[in-house]
Amino acid sequence: MQIVINNIKMPVNHKIEDVLLAAQEFVRQQCIYADNFYIYRQSIDARHKKSIKYIYSVAAEVNNGAKILPNSNLQIISQNDEIKVESKKVFKKRPVVVGMGPCGLFTAYILTLSGNPPLIIERGGMVEERVKSVEEFWNSGKLNTESNVQFGEGGAGTFSDGKLNTGIKDKRQRFILKTFVRFGAPNDILYKSKPHIGTDKLRTVLINMRKYLLDNGCEIQFNTTLTSLKMRNGKVSEIELNNDKVIECDKLFLSIGHSSRDTYEMLYKAGVKIEAKPFAAGVRIEHKQEFISRSQYGVEWKALPPADYKLVYNGKDRSCYSFCMC
Incomplete structure (x- = not known):
């Protein structure tokens, strides 16, 4: 205990x-x-x-x-605060996970722990290739439409410093943090109030996680897009990849992020029920780090880690809040 x-x-x-x-x-x-x-x-x-x-x-x-x-x-x-995944059920057909951002990675990881290693489809490249295409875009403006800041192994968060803080309280958070540590993240993310991994370390975590998935039965297909699916009796029966390859599938996990508009359009046309959700729009405001730290800490600012802040305004019809302190 x-x-x-x-x-x-x-x-x-x-x-x-x-x-x-x-x-x-x-x-x-x-x-x-x-x-x-x-x-x-x-x-x-x-x-x-x-x-x-x-x-x-x-x-x-x-x-x-x-x-x-x-x-x-x-x-x-409580023992209930620890998430444990047991190998209980083996699906008749290999499940398919679409997208290799945080959601897709953890979906594949949980499936693998449960004894059901999936086929993982990612329209972008592996993180090593993806870094090159993103740097090329930043330096020259040449965009790789399939492997960029939005698409590719690790998702959009791969290029946003790996921040892990959230306002949601959920016992599964510690399981996620422990998983990151298992694959190479610093141990202090387990106890810091606003943990972050850092972009450079996050890429190593992704590579280690990918290796684990492959070593434990997963198949990963990079540069591969879900282009169509067929339904039978209200259930998925097969999927099409890259407008070419068709495979049978009855367990499809969509972890496609918010930028794959063509995929959402395809799902809508295929008869998948889609429901709109609210979203937040914002602007980026930058401050000198010294200004924020002095404001928050006073004379002790040099002896403490960089300070952050969060502002919230609750209006009658709408709220306004600061999101990400860089």
Whole structure:
């Protein structure tokens, strides 16, 4: 059984060892025997600029029979908070995943863990080739319409610094973060309040993830577009690739992002029900990093990581909010 010790406050200049010792001292005072302490969450409290603090949560393991009285500073991690995928069912036909962005990658990963390695279709190139075509576009303006910032292994996020923060609370988040760490992301994304991998490291993660999928039975076809599908009795029966190759398929996972307009048009014509969803439109506003950090942290700004901010306005008919702090 695991517990989490919350609200451990540390000054700006501290060591991780100090955090773990504080957690160990807390459980001793609670007469609890625990071991295997590790950082669970980290954030910065900058509400009082004259007394900025790091706030930590530390996890540890205790015996299943230990008597724990949970409170605001001590919690039990439920086993239900950990996502486990078991190999239970093998589909008669190999499932097909269309798109190799984050959604497609994790769909393929879950299917593989469950014993159903899929065929993965990606209209763009593998990340090594894709980087070259994107750099060529930035340098010369020559666009590869099938392999660019929007299309290709890793999806659009491959070129946006690999930010992972979200306002959604979901127990599956930690499973995703652990998967990224498994394939080469820095370990600190597991506990930082607004984690990001970084573009250079993210590309290594993608290559490692691709290798895992291939080594465990997946087939990947790059530069391959879903161009048509056929339905029988309201279900997919076969798909067409690159206006040429036809394969039987009864399990189709569409992870096509928002830019593949031709695919959406094809799906609509094929009779697939499509429902419009709201979207946000925005503009990019840039600030000097020093200006933001000084504003958020005051005199301590040089000793702390780059600060960020978020603004929200809730109007009568519409809201406005800042999205991505670069």
